[in-house]
Every structure is written in structure tokens, then in C-alpha cells.
Amino acid sequence: MVKIWIAIFVSMIWLGAVGCAEQKAAPAPSQRQVQSDSDRFFDKMKQDEQEHGTGRELGK
Structure with a gap:
């Protein structure tokens, strides 16, 4: 479970830096x-x- 949160955190930092x-x-x-x-x-x-x-022509 901790590995998933670490992966999410690293992904967010990477996306923030690239963005x-x-x-x-x-x-x-x-x-x-x-x-x-x-x-x-x-x-x-x-x-x-x-x-x-x-x-102008149309208005005449």
C-alpha cells in the first residue's frame, strides 16, 4: 500500500515539473x-x- 502512495507522489511531482x-x-x-x-x-x-x-451595394 505504501508503494502505491509513493508511486502516486512521485508521479505528481514529475507531472508538476513537466507541466x-x-x-x-x-x-x-x-x-x-x-x-x-x-x-x-x-x-x-x-x-x-x-x-x-x-x-454599400446591398444598402442601396
């Missing part, structure tokens, strides 16, 4: 990636406007 470990931050995206993502988003936004019309 609190500092995670590495993701590297910042390159300028090329940012430009590519923004171009793709802008093109998608323009396409959506052409397909659905703008809010």
Missing part, C-alpha cells in the same frame, strides 16, 4: 511569409467582395 517546464516560443515568421500571407488574405477578401458584393 511547469518553460515552452520554447515559436520563431517569428519571416518577412516573406508575412507578405505572402497578407497577399493571400487580400486576394481572398477581394474575391469575396466580387462574389457577394459590398455592404
Whole structure:
């Protein structure tokens, strides 16, 4: 019975140490990636406007 409690205690300490470990931050995206993502988003936004019309056109 004591072995079970020791195993539980050790497991809790190990999980606490692993759970609190500092995670590495993701590297910042390159300028090329940012430009590519923004171009793709802008093109998608323009396409959506052409397909659905703008809010100003619907209000007329």
C-alpha cells in the first residue's frame, strides 16, 4: 500500500515539473511569409467582395 502512495507522489511531482517546464516560443515568421500571407488574405477578401458584393451595394 505504501508503494502505491509513493508511486502516486512521485508521479505528481514529475507531472508538476513537466507541466511547469518553460515552452520554447515559436520563431517569428519571416518577412516573406508575412507578405505572402497578407497577399493571400487580400486576394481572398477581394474575391469575396466580387462574389457577394459590398455592404454599400446591398444598402442601396
